[in-house]
Amino acid sequence: MLVLTRFVESAERIDDTLLLTFELRQKSRLRTRAVSGEEVGLFLERGQPLRDGTLLAAEDGRVVVVRAAxxxxxxxxxxxxxxxxxxxxxxxxxxxxxxxxxxxxxxxxxxxxxxxxxxxxxxxxxxxxxxFNPESGAYGGGHHHSHGQEAEFHYAPKLHQFAKAHP
Incomplete structure (x- = not known):
């Protein structure tokens, strides 16, 4: 299995292509197949959706381009x-x-x-x-609803994070 673990800005050559729908391009963990038929596993940092043209590098140095299906x-x-x-x-x-x-x-x-x-x-x-290549939003990385520190997740953009009031 080809294991893709990181994003790269550029590459001298492209070794394969991942043809993925918008829904699948939102995933950071995915088991799929490349256009060549080779089985591929995505193990990427969360929170960065795959855009059409994104380059991903494998542990063995191969580079794969993501294309929007x-x-x-x-x-x-x-x-x-x-x-x-x-x-x-x-x-x-x-x-x-x-x-x-x-x-x-x-x-x-x-x-x-x-x-x-x-x-x-x-x-x-x-x-x-x-x-399908929808807008990624003004802050990039998607949209989240975090309603206070007690919420299950709290990772609003810095613009929306306020310091605690001091007495």
Missing amino acids: AETLSHVVAASPTELARAAYHLGNRHVPVEVGDGWLRLACDHVLIDMLARHFDVTLSTVEAP
């Missing part, structure tokens, strides 16, 4: 830039991963969201097969 997506085109911005705002308010293109939005197919968009916005909806 085509998925069935909802493609949204609006009648105006304002209407597209409104749709994006409401999807973001629901913490939906959204890919933003030049005049369009893409999201994973979800009949509830599609119904909301169709009812409340002047948009044209279609289904496409394409790689």
Whole structure:
């Protein structure tokens, strides 16, 4: 098994490719197969999603490039830039991963969201097969809800971490 353990910025050669859906690119621990058919294990630092084009290095020095696999997506085109911005705002308010293109939005197919968009916005909806590369968020590394020090996890971006009040 090829074991991938670290991210690299560049490589002289690429030895294989991992073709992964958006859902699988969120995982830091994964057992899968490369395009060549070789079994691959991911053992990466948590919290850094794999983007299309990410390079990963194996313990034996080989380098693998991550590619976004085509998925069935909802493609949204609006009648105006304002209407597209409104749709994006409401999807973001629901913490939906959204890919933003030049005049369009893409999201994973979800009949509830599609119904909301169709009812409340002047948009044209279609289904496409394409790689899904949603925005990673303003702080990178995804979005988390941490509600105080007693929460199960507390790792909000530094901007949102406040010092304890002193008496």
